[in-house]
Amino acid sequence: xxxxxxxxxxxxxxxxxxxxxxxxxxxxxxxxxxxxxxxxxxxxxxxxxxxxxxxxxxxxxxxxxxxxxxxxxxxxxxxxxxxxxxxxxxxxxxxxxxxxxxxxxxxxxxxxxxxxxxxxxxxxxxxxxxxxxxxxxxxxxxxxxxxxxxxxxxxxxxxxxxxxxxxxxxxxxxxxxxxxxxxxxxxxxxxxxxxxxxxxxxxxxxxxxxxxxxxxxxxxxxxxxxxxxxxxxxxxxxxxxxxxx
Amino acid sequence: xxxxxxxxxxxxxxxxxxxxxxxxxxxxxxxxxxxxxxxxxxxxxxxxxxxxxxxxxxxxxxxxxxxxxxxxxx
Numbered sequence: 001x002x003x004x005x006x007x008x009x010x011x012x013x014x015x016x017x018x019x020x021x022x023x024x025x026x027x028x029x030x031x032x033x034x035x036x037x038x039x040x041x042x043x044x045x046x047x048x049x050x051x052x053x054x055x056x057x058x059x060x061x062x063x064x065x066x067x068x069x070x071x072x073x074x075x076x077x078x079x080x081x082x083x084x085x086x087x088x089x090x091x092x093x094x095x096x097x098x099x100x101x102x103x104x105x106x107x108x109x110x111x112x113x114x115x116x117x118x119x120x121x122x123x124x125x126x127x128x129x130x131x132x133x134x135x136x137x138x139x140x141x142x143x144x145x146x147x148x149x150x151x152x153x154x155x156x157x158x159x160x161x162x163x164x165x166x167x168x169x170x171x172x173x174x175x176x177x178x179x180x181x182x183x184x185x186x187x188x189x190x191x192x193x194x195x196x197x198x199x200x201x202x203x204x205x206x207x208x209x210x211x212x213x214x215x216x217x218x219x220x221x222x223x224x225x226x227x228x229x230x231x232x233x234x235x236x237x238x239x240x241x242x243x244x245x
Numbered sequence: 246x247x248x249x250x251x252x253x254x255x256x257x258x259x260x261x262x263x264x265x266x267x268x269x270x271x272x273x274x275x276x277x278x279x280x281x282x283x284x285x286x287x288x289x290x291x292x293x294x295x296x297x298x299x300x301x302x303x304x305x306x307x308x309x310x311x312x313x314x315x316x317x318x319x
Contacts, residue, residue, distance in 0.1 A: 171304070171307070171311070172304040175307035226300070229300040232296075
């Protein structure tokens, strides 16, 4: 039997001190991610060179990438939300990428973490919508020009689709990470299983190993793509909150 | 039928949803390729929308996969 879900179990780290405050490896990797982002932005931008070095180029590229994404989706009003979306994007991206290091822990593979992030987004878009539009915000649930007769049908659907946003946002990221890592370990287990049957087995084990290498490249793409999707959906929701449709 | 066999069957049935997702993702990328081939200048505008559609469709596949995992491992 392949024990695929063991890798997602939480365990306290840093010995007795970590155990007493339930400091899990998930929290440790979150701190590491935040530390790396802070290091990248502070150390990378320290030279302020006109011709950037590698680290500065990385910092500038990620900044511009998210900036274009937010202003492209939300418009000029999006600039005030840029720091939020940028930290969200970098945190999710670093979480996904750190998880791909062997023996590392993927904190985005826990629904508690991703739903926490999605809940922040959900509260933010609702509060922004209410602050900008007041009670007019509720007209969002009934598109302009729709026949009045359809109101009892449209309004519940719109409300349900609005409320399901944090669920789909969090489950998408969490399920992607879980599925990817389970797939990696299943194929890795195939390598061990086939390899253990002797000389012919070692030759046969090359096939799942090759699949695993390809999957690893695919997971790198998914790690970036999911962070991108998380950020772009946040921007789209912010656009809805700012402009109402 | 014992529980393990029923679990395996249930997990298999749960991922039938992937057929629809395969069609959906194929549709998205075929539309994306067609639009870029017709108007290469639209590439930058089309690409994020295509990726977004891909992610939204892929989520359905993952929901099905999640159900399969829930059946198998819990």
